[in-house]
Amino acid sequence: MxxxxxxxxxxxxxxxxxxxxxxxxxxxxxxxxxxxEMKQVLDDLKSIKIENNNEIIINELLFQYDNFSRKGIYKRVDFIKFIKEHITLNNKNEYEIFNYLLNNKDNNPQNIFLLAIFYQYEIGTERSEINAFELYKEASERGYINALYQFGVCHDYGIGTEKNKSKAFELYKRASEKGHIKSTHKLGIYYCNGIGIEKNEIKAFELYKKSAEEGHFNSIYQLGFCYQHGIGTEKNENKALSLYKKAAEKGLIKSINFTGYCYQYGIGTIIDEFQAFQLYHRAAIESHIVSVYNLGYCYQYGIGTEINKIKAFGLYKEAAEKGHDFAMHNLGECYQYGVGTKRNETKAFELYKAASDKGNVDSIYHIGYCYQFGIGIEINEVKAFESYKKAARELLFDSVYRFGYCYQHGIGTEKNETKAFDLYKVAANWEHIASINSLGECYQYGIGTEINKTKAFEFYKKAADKGDSHFSTYSFGYCYQYGIETGKNKNKAIKLYKKTAEKGYIASLNNLGKCYQYGIGTEMNKAEAFKLFENASQKGHLDSIYQLGFCYQHEIGTEKNEIRAFELYKKAANKGHINAINNL
Known part of the structure; x- marks a missing residue:
């Protein structure tokens, strides 16, 4: 004592x-x-508890940042959300933690680093990217590796400084050499795309492989992408799928989507549309926009599920509202053709325009088509021509064909049949059916080239054999009917006319009518001829309007009606039909 x-x-x-x-x-x-006094003791104890609690919160934030970054699942939105929620769960407010960091940053690079994040993302303070930049710099100079990486990100995206990809590359390289896995992954992206350094796909592959082996989820996915497309290594779709699956099992949403894509198209596996649908659905639930779009596509075309155009429309709308350009385009098509919703050509045009502004080539082409035919907008052939030209430069072959068509017919530009022929040839070399058929037409009639009926027949046959061009099948039938570079074969001709007439091709309806009228390749059937001429004339086919008048005048398949014949001749004559003019 x-x-x-x-x-x-x-x-x-x-x-x-x-x-x-x-x-x-x-x-x-x-x-x-x-x-x-006791009150002072309690206040002092409370202060210590609070400060220690602050340190625990900060250490947890640093741990989670490192965890997110190392695994490659770091997303800015997710981490900022985690910071805010973690502070709230610990009965703190953002301002309090910010001030603690501000007052305890000396000789503590981790606190300096977190303070930079708070400034960058407006947590407990006003946003200041300049302050964030300076603090990342300070923390990186004090040897904190995560700050070195974020300092590179600032130069990469122009956060608090001007964009400088070369500087970003140097910083990522320094961080990678110190073992920062995400920086190694970033270097792979830079080498793969030639950003801030000369493109080197082999080096990119090696870097992805290195960070994938360290467990970086995005690198595992990226390595799969390299194997799928042969980037820096030999193409190996089996390895690609295996890596996509591995990253998907780790919870990387975009890899779940890509695994679905592999099952849909049989990449590294047999096609399994049901499995593809299930994977898209799983990723779409997590709001993965590409998967939401893909799920809509499945519902529209019945891939792995029953067709449900209303669901397709809803999913396209959801993805389009979040900026997905392909979803915008498909939503435009839904409005244009009334798929899962009422037709609205004005909305269709607006959506094509929005998607085309994002660089969607299909929508650039559709904008041209809308301007050419007045779909949701007034006809403007010059704008149509310019849109086709723009999309054609990206080798969208529908647009290359339309670009040629504009030159052939002088739509929005001066007529130039040689250019038209050359453009049809470019698209035809890529198996574009309408262009193959148009080449046949060019050779048959000497459009932009010399007449060569042998080549015309070959191109018509090639296009018809592909089964998608009504005009080529009709033209092929025409060759058989009149013996153009082949023996006359009226039976073959009528079969080909029937094939396209059944699909509503009006020129075939007209020629089939003539076959029935005169018994060409079939038994004479004047009533059937009359019906076919009537059908085609209602669709605006000029020669069928004349032929229908001829039927009324001469009582072919119908009762004689000279007044009706006169009206039809007059209608055809007003549009320049020579025989109708003579008959008047």
Whole structure:
């Protein structure tokens, strides 16, 4: 007791915080007046608890950043959301943690780094990308590797400084050399795309492989992409699928989507549309926009599920509202053709325009088509021509064909049949059916080239054999009917006319009518001829309007009606039909 009175105290337990030592040593003061009051002790204890709690919160934030970054699942939105939620769950507010970081940043690069994040994303303070940039720089100079990476990100995207891809590359390289996995992944992206450094796909592949082996989910996915497309390595679709699956199992949403894509198109596996649908559905639930679009596509065309055009429309709308350009385009088609919704050509045009502004080539082509035919907008052939030209430069072959068609017929530009022929040839070399057929027409009639009926027949046959061009099948039949570079075969001709007439091709309806009228390749059937001429004339076919008048005049398949014949001849004559003019 005398020893205590003389000032002897027990030795503090090693590791006891200095703040606690200060409190209880003050309480040991011999003079009662020198001891703190109980309220002061409680306030001091509360302060220590709060500060220690702040440190725990900060350490957890740093741990989670490192965890997100290392695995490659770091998303800005997700991490910022985590920061805010974690602070709230610990009964704190953002301003309080910000101030703690601000007051405890000296000689603490981790706190400096977090303070930069708070400035960058407006957590507990006003946004200041310049402050964030300076703090990332300071923390990186103090050797904090995550700050070195983020300093590279600032130069990469122009955060608080001007964009400088070369500088970003150098910083990512330094961080990668220190073992920062995400920086290694970033270097792979830079080498793969030639950003800030000369393109080197082999180097990119090696870097993706290195970070994938460290468990970086995005690198596992990217490595699969390299194997799928033969980037920096030999193409190996089986390995690609295996890696997509591996990243998908880790929860990487875009890899779930790509695994679905592989099953849909048989990449590294047999086609399994049901499995593709299930994977798209799984990723779409997580709001993965590409998967939402893909799911809509499945519903529209019945891929792995029953067709449901209303669901397709809804999913395209959801993805389009979040900026997915292909969804915008498909939503435009839904409005144009009334798929899962009422037809609205004005909305269709607006959506094509929005998607084309994002560089969607299909929509650029459709904008041209809308301008050419007045779909949702007034006809403007010059704008149609310009849109076709723009999309044709991207080798969209529908647009190359339309670009040629404009030159052939002088739509929005001066007529130039040589250019038309050359453009048809470009698209035909890529098996574009309408262009193959148009080449046949060019050779048959000498459009932009010399007449060559042998080649005309070959191109018509090639297009008809592909089964998608009504005009080529009709033209092929025409060759058989009149013996153009083949023996006359009226039976074959009528079969080909029937094939396209059944699909509503009006020129075939007209020629089939003539076959029935005169018994060409079939028994004469004047009533059937009359019906076919009537059908085609209602669709605006000029020669059929004349032929229908001829039927009324001469009582072919119908009762004689000279007044009706006169009206039809007059209608055809007004559009320049020579025989109708003569018959009038």
């Amino acid at each position: 005398f020893e205590i009175l003389n000032g002897k105290r027990e030795t503090p337990v090693p590791g006891t915080p200095n703040e606690y030592i200060n409190i209880y040593t003050k309480c040991w003061q011999y003079n009662q007046d020198d001891r703190p």
